[in-house]
Amino acid sequence: MVALRVTVNYLMSNWRLEVSGRTQGLLLGLVLFNVFVGDTDVGIECTLSKFADDTKLCHVVNMLEGRDAIQRDLDRLERWARVNLMKFSQAKFKVLHLGCSNPKHKQRLGKEWIESSHE
Structure with missing residues:
Protein backbone atom coordinates (compact mmCIF):
# COMPACT_ATOMS: atom_id res chain seq x y z
CA MET A 1 0.00 0.00 0.00
CA VAL A 2 1.18 3.48 -0.86
CA ALA A 3 -0.27 6.78 0.35
CA LEU A 4 -0.84 9.20 -2.55
CA ARG A 5 -2.23 12.67 -3.07
CA VAL A 6 -2.53 15.02 -6.05
CA THR A 7 -1.42 18.66 -6.27
CA VAL A 8 -2.84 21.04 -8.90
CA ASN A 9 -2.25 24.80 -8.78
CA TYR A 10 -0.94 24.55 -5.20
CA LEU A 11 -4.13 22.77 -4.03
CA MET A 12 -3.63 19.30 -2.54
CA SER A 13 -6.11 16.47 -2.32
CA ASN A 14 -6.52 14.33 0.78
CA TRP A 15 -4.21 11.35 1.22
CA ARG A 16 -5.49 8.09 -0.27
CA LEU A 17 -4.15 4.57 0.06
CA GLU A 18 -3.45 2.78 -3.22
CA VAL A 19 -2.30 -0.76 -3.92
CA SER A 20 0.66 0.40 -6.06
CA GLY A 21 2.66 3.55 -6.80
CA ARG A 22 0.47 4.48 -9.77
CA THR A 23 -2.87 3.30 -11.05
CA GLN A 24 -2.43 0.64 -13.72
CA GLY A 25 -4.66 0.41 -16.79
CA LEU A 26 -6.69 3.54 -16.10
CA LEU A 27 -6.72 5.86 -19.09
CA LEU A 28 -7.77 8.89 -17.05
CA GLY A 29 -4.77 8.40 -14.74
CA LEU A 30 -2.37 8.42 -17.70
CA VAL A 31 -4.03 11.46 -19.23
CA LEU A 32 -3.88 13.39 -15.95
CA PHE A 33 -0.23 12.41 -15.46
CA ASN A 34 0.64 13.65 -18.97
CA VAL A 35 -1.19 16.93 -18.32
CA PHE A 36 0.69 17.32 -15.04
CA VAL A 37 4.15 16.77 -16.58
Whole structure:
Protein backbone atom coordinates (compact mmCIF):
# COMPACT_ATOMS: atom_id res chain seq x y z
CA MET A 1 0.00 0.00 0.00
CA VAL A 2 1.18 3.48 -0.86
CA ALA A 3 -0.27 6.78 0.35
CA LEU A 4 -0.84 9.20 -2.55
CA ARG A 5 -2.23 12.67 -3.07
CA VAL A 6 -2.53 15.02 -6.05
CA THR A 7 -1.42 18.66 -6.27
CA VAL A 8 -2.84 21.04 -8.90
CA ASN A 9 -2.25 24.80 -8.78
CA TYR A 10 -0.94 24.55 -5.20
CA LEU A 11 -4.13 22.77 -4.03
CA MET A 12 -3.63 19.30 -2.54
CA SER A 13 -6.11 16.47 -2.32
CA ASN A 14 -6.52 14.33 0.78
CA TRP A 15 -4.21 11.35 1.22
CA ARG A 16 -5.49 8.09 -0.27
CA LEU A 17 -4.15 4.57 0.06
CA GLU A 18 -3.45 2.78 -3.22
CA VAL A 19 -2.30 -0.76 -3.92
CA SER A 20 0.66 0.40 -6.06
CA GLY A 21 2.66 3.55 -6.80
CA ARG A 22 0.47 4.48 -9.77
CA THR A 23 -2.87 3.30 -11.05
CA GLN A 24 -2.43 0.64 -13.72
CA GLY A 25 -4.66 0.41 -16.79
CA LEU A 26 -6.69 3.54 -16.10
CA LEU A 27 -6.72 5.86 -19.09
CA LEU A 28 -7.77 8.89 -17.05
CA GLY A 29 -4.77 8.40 -14.74
CA LEU A 30 -2.37 8.42 -17.70
CA VAL A 31 -4.03 11.46 -19.23
CA LEU A 32 -3.88 13.39 -15.95
CA PHE A 33 -0.23 12.41 -15.46
CA ASN A 34 0.64 13.65 -18.97
CA VAL A 35 -1.19 16.93 -18.32
CA PHE A 36 0.69 17.32 -15.04
CA VAL A 37 4.15 16.77 -16.58
CA GLY A 38 3.31 18.60 -19.82
CA ASP A 39 5.25 21.72 -18.82
CA THR A 40 8.52 19.96 -17.96
CA ASP A 41 10.02 21.00 -21.30
CA VAL A 42 9.42 24.76 -20.83
CA GLY A 43 12.78 26.51 -21.27
CA ILE A 44 14.65 23.30 -22.11
CA GLU A 45 17.46 23.80 -24.66
CA CYS A 46 18.20 20.14 -25.40
CA THR A 47 15.88 17.45 -26.76
CA LEU A 48 13.50 16.19 -24.07
CA SER A 49 11.61 12.97 -24.75
CA LYS A 50 8.77 11.92 -22.46
CA PHE A 51 6.86 8.65 -22.50
CA ALA A 52 4.60 7.75 -19.56
CA ASP A 53 6.87 8.18 -16.51
CA ASP A 54 10.14 8.00 -18.49
CA THR A 55 12.06 11.16 -19.42
CA LYS A 56 15.19 11.38 -21.59
CA LEU A 57 17.33 14.48 -22.10
CA CYS A 58 19.55 14.27 -25.21
CA HIS A 59 22.15 16.57 -26.70
CA VAL A 60 25.30 16.37 -28.83
CA VAL A 61 28.26 17.55 -26.79
CA ASN A 62 31.31 18.38 -28.86
CA MET A 63 32.25 21.56 -26.99
CA LEU A 64 31.93 22.79 -23.40
CA GLU A 65 28.84 24.80 -24.37
CA GLY A 66 26.98 21.53 -25.05
CA ARG A 67 27.96 20.16 -21.65
CA ASP A 68 26.79 23.38 -20.01
CA ALA A 69 23.45 23.27 -21.92
CA ILE A 70 22.75 19.78 -20.56
CA GLN A 71 23.61 20.89 -17.02
CA ARG A 72 21.34 23.96 -17.30
CA ASP A 73 18.49 21.70 -18.43
CA LEU A 74 19.13 19.23 -15.61
CA ASP A 75 19.00 22.17 -13.19
CA ARG A 76 15.69 23.32 -14.76
CA LEU A 77 14.22 19.82 -14.43
CA GLU A 78 15.34 19.58 -10.82
CA ARG A 79 13.73 22.96 -10.02
CA TRP A 80 10.53 21.87 -11.80
CA ALA A 81 10.41 18.70 -9.67
CA ARG A 82 10.99 20.65 -6.46
CA VAL A 83 8.26 23.24 -7.28
CA ASN A 84 5.81 20.44 -8.19
CA LEU A 85 6.65 18.38 -5.09
CA MET A 86 8.03 15.53 -7.18
CA LYS A 87 11.35 13.70 -7.31
CA PHE A 88 13.30 12.09 -10.10
CA SER A 89 14.61 8.64 -9.29
CA GLN A 90 18.37 9.10 -8.83
CA ALA A 91 18.86 5.33 -9.16
CA LYS A 92 17.51 5.42 -12.73
CA PHE A 93 19.62 8.35 -13.95
CA LYS A 94 22.42 7.55 -16.38
CA VAL A 95 24.62 9.59 -18.69
CA LEU A 96 25.43 7.74 -21.91
CA HIS A 97 28.74 8.72 -23.53
CA LEU A 98 29.22 7.79 -27.19
CA GLY A 99 32.39 8.02 -29.29
CA CYS A 100 36.07 7.09 -28.97
CA SER A 101 37.44 10.50 -28.02
CA ASN A 102 34.54 11.50 -25.75
CA PRO A 103 35.85 13.48 -22.73
CA LYS A 104 33.07 11.89 -20.60
CA HIS A 105 31.93 15.05 -18.81
CA LYS A 106 30.18 14.51 -15.49
CA GLN A 107 26.64 15.81 -14.95
CA ARG A 108 24.62 16.21 -11.75
CA LEU A 109 20.98 16.37 -10.78
CA GLY A 110 20.62 18.62 -7.77
CA LYS A 111 23.58 17.82 -5.54
CA GLU A 112 24.03 14.24 -6.77
CA TRP A 113 26.44 13.26 -9.57
CA ILE A 114 24.87 11.03 -12.22
CA GLU A 115 26.44 7.64 -12.96
CA SER A 116 27.93 7.30 -16.45
CA SER A 117 27.59 4.51 -19.00
CA HIS A 118 30.11 4.23 -21.82
CA GLU A 119 29.50 2.87 -25.33
